[in-house]
Amino acid sequence: xxxxxxxxxxxxxxxxxxxxxxxxxxxxxxxxxxxxxxxxxxxxxxxxxxxxxxxxxxxxxxxxxxxxxxxxxxxxxxxxxxxxxxxxxxxxxxxxxxxxxxxxxxxxxxxxxxxxxxxxxxxxxxxxxxxxxxxxxxxxxxxxxxxxxxxxxxxxxxxxxxxxxxxxxxxxxxxxxxxxxxxxxxxxxxxxxxxxxxxxxxxxxxxxxxxxxxxxxxxxxxxxxxxxxxxxxxxxxxxxxxxxxxxxxxxxxxxxxxxxxxxxxxxxx
Amino acid sequence: xxxxxxxxxxxxxxxxxxxxxxxxxxxxxxxxxxxxxxxxxxxxxxxxxxxxxxxxxxxxxxxxxxxxxxxxxxxxxxxxxxxxxxxxxxxxxxxxxxxxxxxxxxxxxxxxxxxxxxxxxxxxxxxxxxxxxxxxxxxxxxxxxxxxxxxxxxxxxxxxxxxxxxxxxxxxxxxxxxxxxxxxxxxxxxxxxxxxxxxxxxxxxxxxxxxxxxxxxxxxxxxxxxxxxxxxxxxxxxxxxxxxxxxxxxxxxxxxxxxxxxxxxxxxxxxxxxxxxxxxxxxxxxxxxxxxxxxxx
Numbered sequence: 001x002x003x004x005x006x007x008x009x010x011x012x013x014x015x016x017x018x019x020x021x022x023x024x025x026x027x028x029x030x031x032x033x034x035x036x037x038x039x040x041x042x043x044x045x046x047x048x049x050x051x052x053x054x055x056x057x058x059x060x061x062x063x064x065x066x067x068x069x070x071x072x073x074x075x076x077x078x079x080x081x082x083x084x085x086x087x088x089x090x091x092x093x094x095x096x097x098x099x100x101x102x103x104x105x106x107x108x109x110x111x112x113x114x115x116x117x118x119x120x121x122x123x124x125x126x127x128x129x130x131x132x133x134x135x136x137x138x139x140x141x142x143x144x145x146x147x148x149x150x151x152x153x154x155x156x157x158x159x160x161x162x163x164x165x166x167x168x169x170x171x172x173x174x175x176x177x178x179x180x181x182x183x184x185x186x187x188x189x190x191x192x193x194x195x196x197x198x199x200x201x202x203x204x205x206x207x208x209x210x211x212x213x214x215x216x217x218x219x220x221x222x223x224x225x226x227x228x229x230x231x232x233x234x235x236x237x238x239x240x241x242x243x244x245x246x247x248x249x250x251x252x253x254x255x256x257x258x259x260x261x262x263x264x265x266x267x268x269x
Numbered sequence: 270x271x272x273x274x275x276x277x278x279x280x281x282x283x284x285x286x287x288x289x290x291x292x293x294x295x296x297x298x299x300x301x302x303x304x305x306x307x308x309x310x311x312x313x314x315x316x317x318x319x320x321x322x323x324x325x326x327x328x329x330x331x332x333x334x335x336x337x338x339x340x341x342x343x344x345x346x347x348x349x350x351x352x353x354x355x356x357x358x359x360x361x362x363x364x365x366x367x368x369x370x371x372x373x374x375x376x377x378x379x380x381x382x383x384x385x386x387x388x389x390x391x392x393x394x395x396x397x398x399x400x401x402x403x404x405x406x407x408x409x410x411x412x413x414x415x416x417x418x419x420x421x422x423x424x425x426x427x428x429x430x431x432x433x434x435x436x437x438x439x440x441x442x443x444x445x446x447x448x449x450x451x452x453x454x455x456x457x458x459x460x461x462x463x464x465x466x467x468x469x470x471x472x473x474x475x476x477x478x479x480x481x482x483x484x485x486x487x488x489x490x491x492x493x494x495x496x497x498x499x500x501x502x503x504x505x506x507x508x509x510x511x512x513x514x515x516x517x518x519x520x521x522x523x524x525x526x527x528x529x530x531x532x533x534x535x536x537x538x539x540x541x542x543x544x545x546x547x548x549x550x551x552x553x554x555x556x557x558x559x560x561x562x563x564x565x566x
Contacts, residue, residue, distance in 0.1 A: 054477060085479025095474035099492045108488055112479030119480075120487040161474070168478055 007032045007172055007202045008053060012062035015048050015226075021060075022048040023226045032171070035195075035203045037217035037234075039210070041246050045226040046206045047092075050174045053204070054089040055080035067171055085112025088170030090161050090194075092177040096149040102160045103145040106132040109167025128167075135163040139193055155186035162193050173198055175205040179212065191215040210242060329537035333545060337364040337538075367539065371527060371546060378523035378550070381441050382513040385448025386506040393418070393453045397460025404464060414457070422454025426512045430519045444521030448509050455508070459501035463494045496565045503558040510554050514547050 008030035015023040023045040030036060038046045051057045053066050055075070063072040069083045096105045110128050111119055118124065124132075136142045139159040149157065158178060165173065175194055179187035191212050194203065205216045213220065213234060220237050222229040222245045229245055307313045316322065341360030349355055399406045399414035406414075430447035437443050467490060475489040517525020524543060531540040 056473075056477070081479045081481065083479075084477055087477075089477040091470070091474055091477065093470055095470045097471045097475070097489050097492055098468060099496070100488075108475055108480070109478050111475070111484050111488065114484075115481070119484050122488065164474075164478070 006030065006065075007034075007067060008204075009065040010062075011064065013052065013059050013064055014061040015045070015052055015057055016060040017048070017057075021226055023052065025049070025228055028221075028228065028231075030202060030204070032202055033200070034219060035198060035217050036205070036219045036221055037213050038204065038206045038221045038223060039208070039213075039242065039245065040223035040229070043225075044223040046223055047176055048226075049223070050089065050176050050204065050206060053172070054087045054174055055083045056089075081112070085168065086170055086172070088165035088168045088173045088197075090158075090165050090173070090175045090178055092180050096152075096157055096160055096164075098150040099148060101146045101148055102141055102152065102156075102163075103129075103132050103136060105149055105160055106135055106163045106167055109135075109164040112168060131167060132163070135166040136160075138166060138196075139163045155182050155189070158182065158186070158190050159193065162190070162197065166197055171201050173201055173203045175203070177206050177208065179207070179209065187212065188215070213237075326537070330541045332538050333541035334364055334536070334538035335368060335542045337361060338368065367542075371524075371543065374517070374522075374524045374527050375546060375550060377441055378513045378517070378525075379510070381444040381448060381516065381521065381523055382506065382509040385445040385513070386452060386502065386509045388445065388449035389452040389505070389509075390456050390502050392449065393456035393460060396453070397457040398464060400457060400461040401464035402461075403467065403469060415461075418454045418457035418461075420454075421450050422458070424451065426451040426516065427519060430516050430521050434520050439520040439522075441522045444513060444516040444523065447516060447521065448513060451512070452505050452509055455505050456501065459505070460494075460498065463497035463501065464490075467493055500562045500565055503562055507551075507554050507558045511551055514550070 006029050008028065010025050010028040012027075013023065013025045014021060038049065040046050048057065052059060052064065052071065055066075055071060058073055058075060059071065060073065063070060065071070066083060067086055069079065071080070071083070096102075097108070100108075104122060107122070107124050107128060110124065110131070114124075114128075133142060133145065136145050139162050141156060141159050141163060144152065144156065149160065152160065162178075173194070178190050178194060182190065187209070192215065194205065195215055197203075203216065207213060207216060217234055219231070219233050221231050222241065224245055230241055232241070304313075337360045339361075341364060343359050343361060345358040345360050346354060347356040347358070396414040396418055398404060399411050400418060402411075426447050429450045430443055433443040433446050437446065471493070472485060472489045475485050480488065513521075513523060513525075515525045515528065517523040517527065518529050519525070524547060527543050528540065531537075531543060
């Protein structure tokens with residue numbers, strides 16, 4: 001039996017934004033089917049890492065290979081677009097087109113596969129519409145398929161975003177703080193949906209709330225100041241490691257994590 | 270002072286408060302200066318008999334000419350001093366002809382406003398897109414586009430009209446171009462604002478599924494800006510209807526021409542009729558435009 005192909009391989013990656021180094025990872029490998037959580041204080045480079053993996057950000061130095069496709073300093077936008085159509089990136093915050101209905105937003109997930117005038121006039125084929133409806137059913141939003149996106153609640157919008165991601169049938173799912181600004185019940189629901197969607201695919205989630213980790217991950221990556229602080233299986237993670245990650249050094253003023261059983265206080269942005 | 274009151278005069282709030290009071294004082298000083306200097310130059314007078322004149326004008330206006338359609342004399346005789354019959358007029362016919370010409374002038378005004386608005390909207394579209402800050406057009410282009418929009422907004426439609434009449438001659442063409450050039454500035458400003466308030470998160474999310482730039486445009490940008498564009502168009506169109514009514518004063522045709530004639534011949538009754546038509550026209554258009562805009566948003 002051949003070894004599982006690595007979904008993500010990072011080699012000497014350095015990402016900079018406006019001259020500041022946001023991310024510096026020497027070596028990282030993620031195999032297919034793994035479920036990984038990324039934790040760390042704000043500004044640690046978690047979102048930067050996800051954006052690099054989905055081809056939104058070109059590295060300043062080094063290279064990465066995602067789903068067998070190379071990402072380097074000179075990658076072309078056409079190749080990055082093809083990569084993005086295979087990577088399901090659920091972003092944090094409002095990211096639905098407000099004026100379109102839920103089902104139209106879900107159908108946008110198919111755009112990576114379609115081309116031509118049909119995708120400009122939002123005139124989708126019957127097969128795509130059926131897929132969209134089944135995706136909405138999977139997340140429990142079929143009843144509100146024709147509601148305009150700006151009339152849905154935060155949790156409902158997040159579900160529609162996940163349905164849109166399901167349309168892509170991605171092999172790699174990146175979820176950037178999918179439960180931010182959701183109440184605990186909705187947060188648990190969303191995590192359950194993500195875990196279900198990740199069957200047979202690789203899931204990388206950025207989370208702040210350690211109590212959600214068991215639902216989403218087998219392996220935890222801790223980032224601090226753009227570098228990997230630790231890379232452990234979930235079972236080996238303990239309070240001390242986590243709180244040392246969030247503990248302020250001389251320069252930063254982040255509050256200390258009280259412990260895994262309490263909700264961590266979110267530092268104000 | 271209690272602690273609550275002391276809070277309102279905290280050190281870090283005082284500069285803001287003083288700044289505001291200083292601005293109010295400066296404004297009042299400006300107003301006082303305007304009044305004082307105008308009074309000193311003797312330019313604030315209201316004429317010799319303002320009240321008598323007012324009463325006379327109100328009297329003349331309160332008998333609009335279209336009453337003559339039903340109540341006018343059918344055989345109005347004009348005689349010279351020694352009794353010779355100069356002319357016989359059928360007031361009802363005369364006024365009926367005037368009403369017909371009024372209808373045609375209204376139609377011309379509507380045509381000038383509609384075509385001028387459309388032309389202005391089309392020219393302003395690329396300029397507005399260049400001027401929008403979040404589309405990151407190259408700096409010199411964005412700056413030039415904004416400059417063109419600001420300058421055309423500063424020059425009044427009538428001024429454009431006067432210049433254009435010298436270029437393309439009298440008639441509605443000058444009016445259409447004048448409306449287009451002046452309202453282009455307003456259209457551009459609205460377009461840029463609509464584009465700037467675009468939800469870039471939604472745009473990014475559509476890019477994240479691997480959509481091409483055209484797909485991103487039609488699926489994320491267009492559905493958001495189109496209703497705003499239509500709404501802006503209706504708003505400026507209604508403004509242009511009002512603007513077009515006086516373009517006739519400088520020779521562009523339409524109601525303005527009739528207004529100029531009536532004023533020049535001191536026919537206040539006719540002026541009253543024309544103004545009534547203008548009021549009805551603008552109100553109807555205003556109501557229609559507001560209804561459609563509410564339905565859109």
